[in-house]
Amino acid sequence: MSKTPVSPLLTQVSAAYFGTNCGMNYVIRLSDGRFVIIDGNWGEYDEPEKFFAVLQEQNVLENGPVVAAWFFTHPHGDHFRGFQRLMARYGDQIKVEEILFRFPKIGHPRFASMLDLFYDTIIGTHAKVITPSTGDVYTYGDATFHVLFTCEDYGDTPVPNLNDNSLVMRMELAGHRVMWTGDIAQQGSAMLVEKYQNGELACEIFQVPHHGYFGGSEDFCKAVDPEILLWPTPDYWYYTARNWHTNAWLMTSEKVRAAFIAGQNQFTLDLSKPIEAKSAYDKKVIDFDFTAKSVCDLRWGCPTGDAATEELHAMSIEFPEEGVCRLTADEGWNFCSMIQKGQTATADRYSFQIDGLLKTEADYFGLKWNDPSPVGWSAEREDQLTRLNPTPGKPFSYRLTVDKASGFAVLLEDSKEIARFEQLPEEPCDLLLVMRSGCVDLTRVLYES
Numbered sequence: 547m548s549k550t551p552v553s554p555l556l557t558q559v560s561a562a563y564f565g566t567n568c569g570m571n572y573v574i575r576l577s578d579g580r581f582v583i584i585d586g587n588w589g590e591y592d593e594p595e596k597f598f599a600v601l602q603e604q605n606v607l608e609n610g611p612v613v614a615a616w617f618f619t620h621p622h623g624d625h626f627r628g629f630q631r632l633m634a635r636y637g638d639q640i641k642v643e644e645i646l647f648r649f650p651k652i653g654h655p656r657f658a659s660m661l662d663l664f665y666d667t668i669i670g671t672h673a674k675v676i677t678p679s680t681g682d683v684y685t686y687g688d689a690t691f692h693v694l695f696t697c698e699d700y701g702d703t704p705v706p707n708l709n710d711n712s713l714v715m716r717m718e719l720a721g722h723r724v725m726w727t728g729d730i731a732q733q734g735s736a737m738l739v740e741k742y743q744n745g746e747l748a749c750e751i752f753q754v755p756h757h758g759y760f761g762g763s764e765d766f767c768k769a770v771d772p773e774i775l776l777w778p779t780p781d782y783w784y785y786t787a788r789n790w791h792t793n794a795w796l797m798t799s800e801k802v803r804a805a806f807i808a809g810q811n812q813f814t815l816d817l818s819k820p821i822e823a824k825s826a827y828d829k830k831v832i833d834f835d836f837t838a839k840s841v842c843d844l845r846w847g848c849p850t851g852d853a854a855t856e857e858l859h860a861m862s863i864e865f866p867e868e869g870v871c872r873l874t875a876d877e878g879w880n881f882c883s884m885i886q887k888g889q890t891a892t893a894d895r896y897s898f899q900i901d902g903l904l905k906t907e908a909d910y911f912g913l914k915w916n917d918p919s920p921v922g923w924s925a926e927r928e929d930q931l932t933r934l935n936p937t938p939g940k941p942f943s944y945r946l947t948v949d950k951a952s953g954f955a956v957l958l959e960d961s962k963e964i965a966r967f968e969q970l971p972e973e974p975c976d977l978l979l980v981m982r983s984g985c986v987d988l989t990r991v992l993y994e995s
């Protein structure tokens with residue numbers, strides 16, 4: 547242990563989010579210099595290197611990083627496989643003292659062989675293995691973990707969703723309360739809300755359940771009533787997921803003042819201080835680097851509330867001057883999802899229009915289609931891109947009309963046809979605005995079918 551206390555830290559380790567759209571990995575540094583880890587991402591690509599870099603950079607102990615406790619929330623590969631990958635490469639440099647998990651008897655067949663490796667890896671660490679139960683309290687250095695829920699609580703009740711077996715814990719450290727939820731879904735959330743009615747669930751920091759993909763429940767969110775959100779989510783999913791009904795309340799809560807998205811940036815919170823709000827979390831002006839956003843999400847940038855109740859099949863959003871939707875992009879390829887996957891599937895004819903102003907010249911500005919998902923996209927696949935060439939500083943208006951009956955799509959600029967495409971977008975697809983190193987103010991987004 548460290549002779550001099552160090553600042554307790556909480557790091558949301560960024561995942562590659564390339565082969566998969568999920569993954570979760572948190573590193574907590576205690577004041578005595580040891581670590582507590584929650585889950586471990588998939589371990590794909592360079593994730594083990596990045597994970598180990600966090601441990602190395604934050605380590606203050608003479609003989610290398612010491613993990614006082616490693617919690618695994620549930621037996622899905624995006625939570626535990628990174629452990630095996632990390633230990634395979636760096637196990638000789640990391641000491642693990644305790645490993646805690648309670649997995650259900652019946653797991654997912656897809657992960658069976660991965661789980662075998664997981665158990666083998668545990669044996670290799672020589673760590674003490676603990677099977678937690680609800681009500682247990684574990685203390686490591688200055689952090690206390692209150693186990694609020696485990697799969698044991700179901701007894702003989704069937705649990706159709708494996709995610710609902712997630713370990714749920716409240717961590718208390720340096721005056722902060724953090725709710726760890728893993729991928730808990732509706733069945734477990736309902737039990738939590740029913741069982742804890744005396745403020746036990748209230749936490750300043752909330753790990754949004756199941757990456758925001760229909761995890762948790764609105765009632766659970768309300769009971770936690772957080773100020774800070776941790777999203778173990780790629781940014782191309784965050785902007786869609788945050789509007790889903792299980793999370794949407796978090797977007798309307800006045801109390802929420804910061805959201806950290808694992809796919810945007812890896813970040814570390816210094817828990818010895820109050821957590822600063824992040825300016826990006828602004829519901830009136832959307833102004834941040836993005837890689838995906840939906841029309842639904844653009845509603846959050848629109849101060850006029852009526853649009854929020856409209857159906858996507860006929861939507862027009864106009865941004866008043868003060869509510870301008872500003873999108874900025876960095877040097878990489880950046881995506882803004884204008885039409886969500888599947889929204890166009892039932893329409894024989896639809897149009898998509900964007901009006902705005904290119905503030906600064908972009909390296910690339912255009913539309914992308916025919917790709918069911920941004921996952922796995924690479925710059926080589928430029929045939930799916932249609933470049934637009936607005937003049938910087940001058941307002942633009944582009945309209946793309948897709949007509950399935952005629953079998954072609956037309957692109958108009960200021961009502962003049964500038965391109966005709968014989969190949970229609972495949973279904974389902976997202977329609978994405980693609981931008982590299984630029985800044986655009988959208989004044990209107992229109993989708994008609």
Ligand SMILES: [Fe+2]
Nearest residue numbers: 568569624729
């Ligand atoms: Fe997950």
